[in-house]
Amino acid sequence: MANQDAFVAFERVQKSYDGETLVVKDLNLSMPKGEFLTMLGPSGSGKTTCLMMLAGFETATHGEIKLDGVSINDISPHKRGIGMVFQNYALFPHMTVAENLSFPLEVRKMGKSDREAKIKRALDMVQMGAFAGRRPTQLSGGQQQRIALARALVFEPELVLMDEPLGALDKQLRETLQFEITNLAHELGITVVYVTHDQTEALTMSDRVAVFDDGRIQQLAPPDELYEKPQNSFVAQFIGENNALDGTIQEIRGDRCTVRLESGDVIDAVPVNVSKVGEKTRVSIRPERVEFNPELGPDAHTLQAEVLEFVYMGDVFRTRLRVAGRDDFVVKTRNRADQIRLSPGEKVKIGWLPEDCRALDAP
Numbered sequence: 001m002a003n004q005d006a007f008v009a010f011e012r013v014q015k016s017y018d019g020e021t022l023v024v025k026d027l028n029l030s031m032p033k034g035e036f037l038t039m040l041g042p043s044g045s046g047k048t049t050c051l052m053m054l055a056g057f058e059t060a061t062h063g064e065i066k067l068d069g070v071s072i073n074d075i076s077p078h079k080r081g082i083g084m085v086f087q088n089y090a091l092f093p094h095m096t097v098a099e100n101l102s103f104p105l106e107v108r109k110m111g112k113s114d115r116e117a118k119i120k121r122a123l124d125m126v127q128m129g130a131f132a133g134r135r136p137t138q139l140s141g142g143q144q145q146r147i148a149l150a151r152a153l154v155f156e157p158e159l160v161l162m163d164e165p166l167g168a169l170d171k172q173l174r175e176t177l178q179f180e181i182t183n184l185a186h187e188l189g190i191t192v193v194y195v196t197h198d199q200t201e202a203l204t205m206s207d208r209v210a211v212f213d214d215g216r217i218q219q220l221a222p223p224d225e226l227y228e229k230p231q232n233s234f235v236a237q238f239i240g241e242n243n244a245l246d247g248t249i250q251e252i253r254g255d256r257c258t259v260r261l262e263s264g265d266v267i268d269a270v271p272v273n274v275s276k277v278g279e280k281t282r283v284s285i286r287p288e289r290v291e292f293n294p295e296l297g298p299d300a301h302t303l304q305a306e307v308l309e310f311v312y313m314g315d316v317f318r319t320r321l322r323v324a325g326r327d328d329f330v331v332k333t334r335n336r337a338d339q340i341r342l343s344p345g346e347k348v349k350i351g352w353l354p355e356d357c358r359a360l361d362a363p
């Protein structure tokens with residue numbers, strides 16, 4: 001996407017807190033209006049720092065942040081018109097729900113009758129219309145988070161930032177609110193930058209996900225692409241379950257390469273992140289792309305394996321195997337009437353298609 005069409009843009013942004021270590025190393029990111037983008041990554045990877053720079057609570061050490069094509073580096077936080085929601089609600093405890101929502105409107109010098117109309121509308125959006133007179137302590141965690149969301153939306157911002165907003169809630173409530181937040185964002189047409197370390201949350205909510213590690217975006221892609229076409233070993237390992245086998249590139253020819261595994265087995269793979277013969281590589285295969293006693297055709301690979309563990313998980317069977325010298329190889333098979341159940345110690349043949357096997361960087 002060309003930068004002039006971007007609603008939110010980070011251009012060569014770096015951040016250091018101590019003048020030495022860069023916690024954000026070189027951030028380039030463009031978002032169109034209306035996009036729901038999630039920054040996903042392990043703790044300490046720089047997600048909150050990026051959000052704080054966009055909100056204006058931290059300044060970038062280098063580079064530029066733009067909103068609607070205009071640099072906002074020198075604009076103070078409350079003038080950026082950005083709504084924010086955090087994990088620990090941060091509602092004012094001494095104010096009622098209505099007063100909490102009124103606050104951002106008063107800051108913007110809105111008159112009383114306009115304020116009342118906006119507050120009602122925002123509370124109705126999050127189905128909390130009946131709670132205007134309560135104090136935060138009289139609400140459950142999920143209700144407080146709904147109010148925090150209403151407060152971020154009440155002044156009708158075009159951009160809303162959310163930092164682990166559901167982190168403190170139980171699983172079921174989290175899933176309900178995930179659904180409500182994405183629906184609301186799409187209905188209102190707002191642009192959202194969402195931060196989480198929970199990959200399921202990122203994959204289910206987002207138009208695109210930026211995977212962070214070590215102050216850098218490792219990959220920026222829609223959820224399905226991230227899962228099915230990881231560009232490096234970090235992303236393959238971080239998103240979903242993954243089988244990793246180490247080896248050396250023996251040959252590269254177009255969209256296939258040959259890898260000699262450390263066990264001596266030789267397999268074909270898609271060369272993704274490798275460039276020359278002799279290079280070390282880590283190949284990645286998803287557990288559900290592997291079959292037992294495969295009938296995948298002449299291109300498929302088959303390897304001998306030994307069953308170490310067989311776990312019945314309801315919808316799927318999860319089998320851990322010893323394969324190519326490793327004992328952490330996992331295969332997931334759908335629970336169907338004709339699917340065999342395996343026992344530890346059994347010897348089986350497994351196989352997969354070369355296109356499901358990606359040769360990535362050796363970490």
Ligand SMILES: Nc1ncnc2c1ncn2[C@@H]1O[C@H](COP(=O)(O)OP(=O)(O)O)[C@@H](O)[C@H]1O
Nearest residue numbers: 017018023041042043044045046047048049050
């Ligand atoms: N205010 C701060 N002062 C100094 N270091 C900080 C500050 N905030 C974050 N850091 C450091 O910056 C790095 C990135 O942190 P953060 O952006 O909070 O990551 P994340 O949100 O991905 O967990 C970490 O090493 C963290 O310790």
Ligand SMILES: [Mg+2]
Nearest residue numbers: 044047048049
């Ligand atoms: Mg954080």
